[in-house]
Amino acid sequence: PNTQKTVEQNQTFTPEIDSTPEVPTPTTSASQTPNTQKLNTPKIVFRGSKINLSGGQKSTSQSKTSVSGQGQKVSICKGSKRSRKVSEDELEIGMLPPMWQPKEKSSSSRDKDSVTKSAGTKRVPENLELLPLPPSKKLQTSEKYSNRLIENHLQDTSILYNALLTAFQYLTVKELLRAAVVSRLFRDLALHSSLWQTVRLKNCRVRDWAGAAQTLSRAATRHLDLKKSIIPDKSDSAQKADIWGDFINCISKVKTLVKLDLCKCTSQIVQQVAVACPQLESLIAIAIRSSELNLSSLGGCRNMTELKLKSVNPGFELTNITALKDLTNLKHLALTSIKNLNSDIVVVLNNMEAMETLELGECMKLPESFISESLSKMTKLRRLRLEKGQGSECPTLNLLEKIGQCPSITQLELINFDVKNGFEVALANCSNIKTFLIIPTYITQSATTNHLIVEGVSKLSKTLTYFVWGLTLELLRVTDLFIDQWEVSKGKGQQLPQNSKKNSNDCIPIIKPDKQDIPKNKSAPLQVDVLQLSKLHKVLMTLLPKTQVKILKVPFSATWRQTIPGTNQ
Incomplete structure (x- = not known):
């Protein structure tokens, strides 16, 4: 040892x-x-x-x-x-x-x-991060992770809910009701009150109006649109009467309803709706099947701001028009296809100082008092639409002169109006017009009518911003026949082949301007030229460099439905 x-x-x-x-x-x-x-x-x-x-x-x-x-x-x-x-x-x-x-x-x-003995740079061991954390730090890290997880979960759920709610806005009533049976989340989304503020029943048939009224009341619906909804045919008149009776009884319980668009119905339905829902602010019935309507029941809707009445058949008569004079809050009034526009309408319009949009049809016998009194008192009127101003009794020129004296009117629509001599001079005075739609009548002297429109519009080049010119298909067909006859006479009795003709239904007759004719003899007759629509558009763009020009081709039966996009229809 x-x-x-x-x-x-x-x-x-x-x-x-x-x-x-x-x-x-x-x-x-x-x-x-x-x-x-x-x-x-x-x-x-x-x-x-x-x-x-x-x-x-x-x-x-x-x-x-x-x-x-x-x-x-x-x-x-x-x-x-x-x-x-x-x-x-x-x-x-x-x-x-x-x-x-x-x-x-x-x-x-x-x-x-090894680092101590080496003379190089000190290196950090790779497994340093794998060292276990103290218990206190582990607890803090787990708490932070759990809190962050909860916050992210709530945020993701909120984003998903809002995204689905936005997508549900594009669903129809049928699709919303079908989505409500998928899950609880979809049910809550489908029954969200924001999706039921406006209810459109297009292509829908309601079998239980009592349940529908409860749903509308629960969702606080404000706008109900019945246009193009499914209603029983005329053969089943008893069932149809029961449906409308249930509708009137149930719709009166929806106290939040302020706007109603009716589908095809009779004048009696319109009157009953006005009595059952006096809180209405907007009533639109543009497909009335009756030939007469009594407006006395509408006098009780004192909150009315919009009223549009139109019949399916022309020659619709209104009785007790003076009952509308109590509706002093009216801002939008449309009485088209009415054949008895007389002095009673003037009495009504004289009290409408808040009027902003006015549409009148059957203006063949428009009273002069409307021009001299009503237009002057409606100081807030912005849009004026007049239909069927035909015949010698229609004061078209006086109307244009009065419109030029109303600075508030910025949009003018003339549908199926006769363009008479002096039209271009009267239109030139309407410098306050920014938007102009015209569909003239083409019975005789179509070339003169087109010439007067071009001359009158060209004088509004500094103020006019949007111009729409409606041409009927009947005019284009007549012009095409005229071209065929002219080419036959020019071709010595032989009709030219189809491919050598101008584009069919794409030309209009127009009188050449005096500056382009340059005749030696001033008493020489004016020449008629045939312009293609593409060339006509170029001419209008040259005359109106600051104006957006649009040319419409529509059949005569569809002229009543033409309007300027973006306007109150």
């Missing part, structure tokens, strides 16, 4: 344990993990230089130790987790089990030793 044994540099002793045969020393450094698959016996490793095994004093020689020729050393202490730095003179004793695996701490200490 007193004998001291020294371990020379680059030497390693592996004593035998039990009777296990000696295993060759692995050729690996102290910093590397030995191959545990080949080692079946634990080993005791002694490393150092000139170390006293009996616990004596250390040798004074300073030499580095290594395993298998390597100059690195690792302190291995059985059952100890200390990372104490070991000097070169100390004895390092440890046991390597057969299935030994290095721990993260030992590898980090190995990296630290």
